[in-house]
Amino acid sequence: MRARWIPLAALCVAAALPSAASADTVVAVGDSAISGEAGRWAGNTNQSASKTDALGAGAYDDAGGAESTPGCHRSRSAEVHIGDRVKSVNLACSGARTYSRTSDGKWKPGLDFAVSGANKGQARMLQDLASTDPDIKAVVVLIGANDYGFADILETCVTNWITSPSWWKNYCHDDSNLTAMFSAANINAITTNVRAAFNRLKQAMGNAGYDESRYEILAQTYSAPLPLSGGMRYPETGWSRQSVGGCGAWNADVNWARNTVVETLNNTVKNAVAGMSNVQVLDAVGALNGRRLCESTVGLLEEKGVATWQSPGAVDKTEWVHQIRTTSTIFGPYQLQEDGHPNYWGQLALRNCFRQAYNSGAPRGGACARGTGLNAKGEPNMALN
Numbered sequence: 001m002r003a004r005w006i007p008l009a010a011l012c013v014a015a016a017l018p019s020a021a022s023a024d025t026v027v028a029v030g031d032s033a034i035s036g037e038a039g040r041w042a043g044n045t046n047q048s049a050s051k052t053d054a055l056g057a058g059a060y061d062d063a064g065g066a067e068s069t070p071g072c073h074r075s076r077s078a079e080v081h082i083g084d085r086v087k088s089v090n091l092a093c094s095g096a097r098t099y100s101r102t103s104d105g106k107w108k109p110g111l112d113f114a115v116s117g118a119n120k121g122q123a124r125m126l127q128d129l130a131s132t133d134p135d136i137k138a139v140v141v142l143i144g145a146n147d148y149g150f151a152d153i154l155e156t157c158v159t160n161w162i163t164s165p166s167w168w169k170n171y172c173h174d175d176s177n178l179t180a181m182f183s184a185a186n187i188n189a190i191t192t193n194v195r196a197a198f199n200r201l202k203q204a205m206g207n208a209g210y211d212e213s214r215y216e217i218l219a220q221t222y223s224a225p226l227p228l229s230g231g232m233r234y235p236e237t238g239w240s241r242q243s244v245g246g247c248g249a250w251n252a253d254v255n256w257a258r259n260t261v262v263e264t265l266n267n268t269v270k271n272a273v274a275g276m277s278n279v280q281v282l283d284a285v286g287a288l289n290g291r292r293l294c295e296s297t298v299g300l301l302e303e304k305g306v307a308t309w310q311s312p313g314a315v316d317k318t319e320w321v322h323q324i325r326t327t328s329t330i331f332g333p334y335q336l337q338e339d340g341h342p343n344y345w346g347q348l349a350l351r352n353c354f355r356q357a358y359n360s361g362a363p364r365g366g367a368c369a370r371g372t373g374l375n376a377k378g379e380p381n382m383a384l385n
Contacts, residue, residue, distance in 0.1 A: 026140065044318065071106040138218055198273055223286070246293070280363065349370065
């Protein structure tokens, strides 16, 4: 082949032109607590749903007018979408476990390399993404709750409260199906599975040609959705705890949920990644403190005299966790799978914290702490300590 002659002047001009700058990429992997579940709703109300509807009916449509994976509920308010010219990719899925499966006819991609027709596990999706994107700087991961049966815990505790009188309380924390979930043997097994899931994510990045020095994995912990019983604004007797607040559970079960369930979920994550290279912990357990479901420091819109979620000061007066609803999910617009998750405000608060953890492309761990008011991006003010 004959060599092509290029004028020296042209080479000099080409050398002087700056190369196109490529934006960093951040990726979210995991379950509903990070996919953006309940991210449609800003606060809670028992009046018109439109008063808290921040994103509308298309809140979870991440593929034009539909969901790319039905039921994953990857909302536009999900924490991974930090903006500032940083590309964000949400691979997380509501209902995800450490392994892929089909549930109620819907594909639930786990943190594995599964391939089933056009469906893929999240580790495989991450590998495919990393193979074509050389600029991934952070992969934030939240996983483990569904391996413990988070939805079953919610359902059991609320059902036990509704169906038992105050003089003969039927607690959920001593039900055999729940005690089995939190046995030492099961905790050890799930911790092993979570650690394997993190290793698969590292493997996915390695398979795509990434050296560990080029990116960081942030192992996020779960935020507590409820306060301890002393911080609940409705009494455990009567019906208001559920009929008004959407948080029906006996005090002993509320305390168990915080001190055993949340602690176990988060210790599972921390123990799973202990000593693992290229992984830092992003601790979100206290991120929603003071704004949790049924907490005495906040209230429903109508309880606080707030007209809509857009009213001045709404972010500091209303809840950042979606109500646990029952019959009101039958006809919509609320959905049962949204129950008990960080809502629009909660997701944006976690986004603010994650942006700080992304740290302009030099990711770091830390603990999220709530502030007051909104920043210039319309997010709750947060600190990463």
